[in-house]
Amino acid sequence: MATSDLKPRSPEYERWVDPATGEFRVIEQGQTFKSVTDKITRIVLTPHTPLGWFGMFAVFGALATVLLVAVTWLFLVGVGIWAITQPVAWGFAIINFVWWIGIGHAGTLISAILLLFKQGWRNSINRFAEAMTIFAVVCAGMFPLIHVGRPWLGYWLFPYPNTMTVWPQFRSPLLWDVFAVSTYATISVVFWYIGMVPDFGTMRDRAKTRLAQYCYGLIALGWRGSVRHWMRYETASLLLAGLATPLVLSVHTVISFDFAVAVLPGWHTTIFPPYFVAGAIYSGFAMVLTLAIPLRRFYHLEALVTERHIDNMGKVMLATGFIVAYGYGMEAFMAWYSASHWEWFMFWNRVFGPMGWSYWVLITCNLAIPLTTLWSRKLRTNISFMFFISIVVNTGMWFERFVIVVTSLYRDFLPSSWGTYRATKWDYMTYVGTLGLFTTLFLLFVRFLPMIPMSEIRLMLPGAKIKPKAVAGSGD
Amino acid sequence: MPPREGTYGLLAEFETPSDLVRAARQAREDGWRRLDCYSPYPLEEAAEAIGFHRNKVPLITLIGGLMGVAAMFLLETWISTLAYPVNIAGRPLYSWPAFIVPAYEWTILWAGLSAAFGMLALNGLPALYHPLFNAPNFRDGATTDKFFLCLEALDPKFDLIEARKYLEGLDPVSVVEVEY
Numbered sequence: 001m002a003t004s005d006l007k008p009r010s011p012e013y014e015r016w017v018d019p020a021t022g023e024f025r026v027i028e029q030g031q032t033f034k035s036v037t038d039k040i041t042r043i044v045l046t047p048h049t050p051l052g053w054f055g056m057f058a059v060f061g062a063l064a065t066v067l068l069v070a071v072t073w074l075f076l077v078g079v080g081i082w083a084i085t086q087p088v089a090w091g092f093a094i095i096n097f098v099w100w101i102g103i104g105h106a107g108t109l110i111s112a113i114l115l116l117f118k119q120g121w122r123n124s125i126n127r128f129a130e131a132m133t134i135f136a137v138v139c140a141g142m143f144p145l146i147h148v149g150r151p152w153l154g155y156w157l158f159p160y161p162n163t164m165t166v167w168p169q170f171r172s173p174l175l176w177d178v179f180a181v182s183t184y185a186t187i188s189v190v191f192w193y194i195g196m197v198p199d200f201g202t203m204r205d206r207a208k209t210r211l212a213q214y215c216y217g218l219i220a221l222g223w224r225g226s227v228r229h230w231m232r233y234e235t236a237s238l239l240l241a242g243l244a245t246p247l248v249l250s251v252h253t254v255i256s257f258d259f260a261v262a263v264l265p266g267w268h269t270t271i272f273p274p275y276f277v278a279g280a281i282y283s284g285f286a287m288v289l290t291l292a293i294p295l296r297r298f299y300h301l302e303a304l305v306t307e308r309h310i311d312n313m314g315k316v317m318l319a320t321g322f323i324v325a326y327g328y329g330m331e332a333f334m335a336w337y338s339a340s341h342w343e344w345f346m347f348w349n350r351v352f353g354p355m356g357w358s359y360w361v362l363i364t365c366n367l368a369i370p371l372t373t374l375w376s377r378k379l380r381t382n383i384s385f386m387f388f389i390s391i392v393v394n395t396g397m398w399f400e401r402f403v404i405v406v407t408s409l410y411r412d413f414l415p416s417s418w419g420t421y422r423a424t425k426w427d428y429m430t431y432v433g434t435l436g437l438f439t440t441l442f443l444l445f446v447r448f449l450p451m452i453p454m455s456e457i458r459l460m461l462p463g464a465k466i467k468p469k470a471v472a473g474s475g476d
Numbered sequence: 477m478p479p480r481e482g483t484y485g486l487l488a489e490f491e492t493p494s495d496l497v498r499a500a501r502q503a504r505e506d507g508w509r510r511l512d513c514y515s516p517y518p519l520e521e522a523a524e525a526i527g528f529h530r531n532k533v534p535l536i537t538l539i540g541g542l543m544g545v546a547a548m549f550l551l552e553t554w555i556s557t558l559a560y561p562v563n564i565a566g567r568p569l570y571s572w573p574a575f576i577v578p579a580y581e582w583t584i585l586w587a588g589l590s591a592a593f594g595m596l597a598l599n600g601l602p603a604l605y606h607p608l609f610n611a612p613n614f615r616d617g618a619t620t621d622k623f624f625l626c627l628e629a630l631d632p633k634f635d636l637i638e639a640r641k642y643l644e645g646l647d648p649v650s651v652v653e654v655e656y
């Protein structure tokens with residue numbers, strides 16, 4: 001919403017614009033250091049876990065158990081229980097891997113890139129977006145590991161001296177993936193943890209029970225808020241943000257190399273890196289909304305995660321959605337312009353072939369619905385509509401990966417080797433199971449860790465401003 | 477090692493960040509050197525006021541990053557040309573463009589870990605015990621909504637009675653003595 005949309009001194013204006021500075025409020029007015037701290041710590045330190053939490057935990061914990069069953073059977077029998085075979089040798093495992101890791105990217109974007117751009121509004125949603133990143137990477141990282149067939153030998157992917165005197169092959173994008181994803185997971189965890197240390201200090205000091213004091217005290221590392229510590233801490237956070245920014249762009253780029261470096265029609269295109277990164281952020285913001293909207297309602301955080309946050313995320317989705325649309329357009333254009341018979345056949349078959357329905361699901365969910373509606377501020381600030389859109393985009397982005405993987409593979413150069421792809425129940429169970437695992441981890445996070453960064457919220461409160469008059473006259 | 481008994485320092489509590497910054501500037505100007513400020517969120521002005529301008533975290537991060545890129549690039553080159561030379565689709569053994577990707581990732585990995593752990597090490601953390609935690613008002617407010625200035629006993633100017641009188645002149649909410 002633009003400042004000019006609001007009439008000065010109307011109640012709506014007073015609610016959103018700080019009259020003293022003329023700046024937009026990100027946090028609703030009337031909050032103090034204490035009220036913010038109370039609001040956030042109470043969620044965690046309360047001895048009464050809400051009943052709804054147990055309900056959710058039961059449902060999603062059960063789904064996570066489905067994953068356990070699927071993976072156990074997979075380890076006993078082998079990857080033959082999935083639908084992967086020739087010609088579609090990459091199926092759900094890769095689709096889900098790319099989908100999950102893409103979801104994670106919005107968390108890093110919010111925590112790192114928006115920090116560098118000094119977007120203060122990110123502070124409220126930063127912590128749980130980062131948690132989302134980590135849990136999404138956990139789900140993503142599992143897929144290549146269980147896809148290799150013998151996951152207990154997964155460490156062979158890393159270069160280490162061994163009695164076989166065999167070393168990895170560094171010219172393969174699949175090995176690049178190992179380094180990109182493991183670095184991404186490590187840096188995300190470190191960034192997330194370092195970001196929480198001062199808040200753990202607050203939790204330690206406000207905990208009532210001995211056990212909570214002990215646990216939070218241990219992970220707070222003895223944080224005491226010395227301004228010297230804060231300065232080094234701020235420098236380290238800024239550096240980590242500066243490092244995470246090129247990292248997040250490189251991770252999905254490297255993942256797109258898994259496809260783009262192959263010579264297969266439908267994969268071998270230079271548009272893949274930017275289009276994958278934009279798609280990742282698109283789906284990631286959708287997932288942040290899917291999590292944030294129920295969360296702010298359930299825990300009454302409407303004053304901290306305001307309509308403005310939802311509105312801004314809608315804008316980011318609109319922008320990245322158009323980059324994705326450009327990617328689809330360019331794929332179609334290049335298939336025609338390349339004058340390559342195989343490219344053009346692949347594209348035509350992707351859109352109108354026997355699996356063409358998946359392409360149209362993708363176009364509907366990723367372009368037709370969100371890109372026509374997200375223009376409207378009314379709809380962007382309509383919470384139920386945004387929840388609906390977030391589910392639609394998540395579905396669409398899953399189908400994007402399905403289209404890229406399956407429709408490029410199932411009809412290749414020789415008609416004699418054409419086939420089809422039909423996922424088995426084990427494929428579905430593994431996928432649904434990771435949704436369960438992801439949500440279970442997230443539920444544990446909101447129960448035990450402060451989900452909104454208190455120290456960063458305090459910075460945005462009016463009380464945090466230094467009054468130049470009050471300190472002047474004695475400075476050096 | 478600093479003495480482990482007696483007085484650690486005098487702790488003055490302030491209600492607002494502006495009061496703390498004013499007091500810290502005054503104390504620094506009046507010749508106090510062993511002093512520190514405590515706030516529930518980063519307060520750059522207070523750090524400036526006590527003369528803390530630069531830190532070594534960027535340097536450590538740079539060194540970490542350079543070590544990461546060198547380690548990975550050399551490892552890749554050694555493996556691909558000497559330890560395990562394999563002909564992959566006729567590409568040269570020393571295919572440096574392909575080596576850039578893992579080397580790039582390791583630059584970020586090592587730089588990031590150096591930034592995080594370097595910051596903790598410079599801050600002397602983890603340090604689960606600190607004398608200041610003995611002050612009840614510090615434990616209650618330092619990580620929530622109160623602002624503190626501490627004059628440490630190691631300062632050559634420090635004298636319990638004089639220092640208390642001095643701090644009280646800075647208009648704090650309270651002044652308490654902190655024991656080791």
